[in-house]
Amino acid sequence: MKKYIYIFIVAFAFYSCSAPKGLYSFEKYQEASYNYLKKADEKSLNKIMEQYQKIIKKQKGTRNVTPPGMLADYGFFLIQRGDLKAGKENLNKEILLYPESKIFIDRILKLIEK
Amino acid sequence: MKHSIYLLLSATLLIVGCGTTSKLNKAQAYKGMYEEKPVSVLIMPPINRSTNVDAKEYFHTTLNVPILNAGYYVIPPFLSMEILKRESAYDSELFIEKPSLKIFNKIFGADIILFTKINKWDKSSLASQVTVEVEYILKSAHTSEILYSRKGTISYNTSISSGGSFLLNMVASAINTAATKYVDVAKAANNYIFTDLPKGKYSPMFGLDKEEMAGLKVIKVRLPR
Numbered sequence: 500m501k502k503y504i505y506i507f508i509v510a511f512a513f514y515s516c517s518a519p520k521g522l523y524s525f526e527k528y529q530e531a532s533y534n535y536l537k538k539a540d541e542k543s544l545n546k547i548m549e550q551y552q553k554i555i556k557k558q559k560g561t562r563n564v565t566p567p568g569m570l571a572d573y574g575f576f577l578i579q580r581g582d583l584k585a586g587k588e589n590l591n592k593e594i595l596l597y598p599e600s601k602i603f604i605d606r607i608l609k610l611i612e613k
Numbered sequence: 614m615k616h617s618i619y620l621l622l623s624a625t626l627l628i629v630g631c632g633t634t635s636k637l638n639k640a641q642a643y644k645g646m647y648e649e650k651p652v653s654v655l656i657m658p659p660i661n662r663s664t665n666v667d668a669k670e671y672f673h674t675t676l677n678v679p680i681l682n683a684g685y686y687v688i689p690p691f692l693s694m695e696i697l698k699r700e701s702a703y704d705s706e707l708f709i710e711k712p713s714l715k716i717f718n719k720i721f722g723a724d725i726i727l728f729t730k731i732n733k734w735d736k737s738s739l740a741s742q743v744t745v746e747v748e749y750i751l752k753s754a755h756t757s758e759i760l761y762s763r764k765g766t767i768s769y770n771t772s773i774s775s776g777g778s779f780l781l782n783m784v785a786s787a788i789n790t791a792a793t794k795y796v797d798v799a800k801a802a803n804n805y806i807f808t809d810l811p812k813g814k815y816s817p818m819f820g821l822d823k824e825e826m827a828g829l830k831v832i833k834v835r836l837p838r
Contacts, residue, residue: 521682522681522682522684522815522816523681523682525678528678529674529675529678529796529800530793530796532674532675532690532691533670533671533674533675533792533796534792536670536673536674537667537670537792560682561817562815566681567681567685567686567687567689567815568677568681568686568687568688568689568690568692569689571689571692572689572690572691572692575689575691575692575695576691593689597686599652599653599686599722600653600686600688600689600722601722602719602720602721602722603688603689603692603693603696603720603721603722606696606720607692607696
């Protein structure tokens with residue numbers, strides 16, 4: 500009987516420390532972000548764009564929704580590359596998905612119009 | 614005799630394994646978070662007082678993920694960096710002690726602002742251990758009150774890969790080995806620090822974690838566990 504109690508305690512110790520599955524999945528986004536922030540060249544931009552596409556296309560997190568900020572930053576980079584239409588579309592998608600972003604994204608959209 | 618050894622071992626594991634908690638529950642420790650119910654978080658560029666010039670970027674690019682996974686809206690990092698630069702507000706030192714942070718609510722729609730200070734980044738001579746000392750301060754954009762803060766001394770063993778991702782990282786990304794390792798250090802530190810943050814609007818635990826015991830404000834930890 501005592502043996503079972505020990506097993507239970509040990510199991511609990513492991514269980515209570517294990518990281519639960521996150522709300523979202525991010526692929527290699529953090530590494531690509533660092534790389535882009537540091538280098539800001541064509542190659543590092545391509546890498547981070549790839550990561551946004553993957554994150555937007557498929558989510559493995561528990562919410563199964565694109566995480567906040569991804570569509571907006573992706574849109575921002577598209578605009579920087581000259582793809583204004585697709586860029587704006589992504590910015591608007593961010594507002595639809597996350598209405599709290601409206602104040603900020605509307606400001607960006609206005610800046611683009613200028 | 615044997616039994617008591619088992620018991621002692623399991624008890625030690627239980628204590629060591631989960632770190633220490635304060636005597637307060639989250640509702641007491643993070644009263645402002647539960648009252649204000651912030652949704653949007655603005656991440657300010659870290660203040661780097663360490664000797665590692667890249668430490669700022671290691672931390673800056675790995676702060677949003679743990680906060681997103683805690684259920685908050687994080688203002689798009691690259692877009693916000695661009696606007697902060699345009700408004701000559703990229704230097705966090707200018708704002709960390711400001712009595713009013715309302716301007717960030719007006720421009721970004723932010724409810725809380727995250728400031729980080731990297732005080733130390735020490736690499737051991739064996740090059741397999743990095744020790745960082747970092748402060749995290751989450752301030753309300755509405756009241757400027759500190760809603761959540763941590764001062765952590767975090768030692769990270771870079772020779773232990775986190776879930777076998779290290780090799781994958783090397784192959785998958787174009788960054789060099791050292792940078793990948795150090796991004797891992799910042800990731801581990803940031804993930805650890807925000808595990809105690811009350812859950813936000815997008816988490817199924819939103820508002821339900823008040824009775825959980827809160828962690829300590831000053832921590833010392835070795836990662837990965």
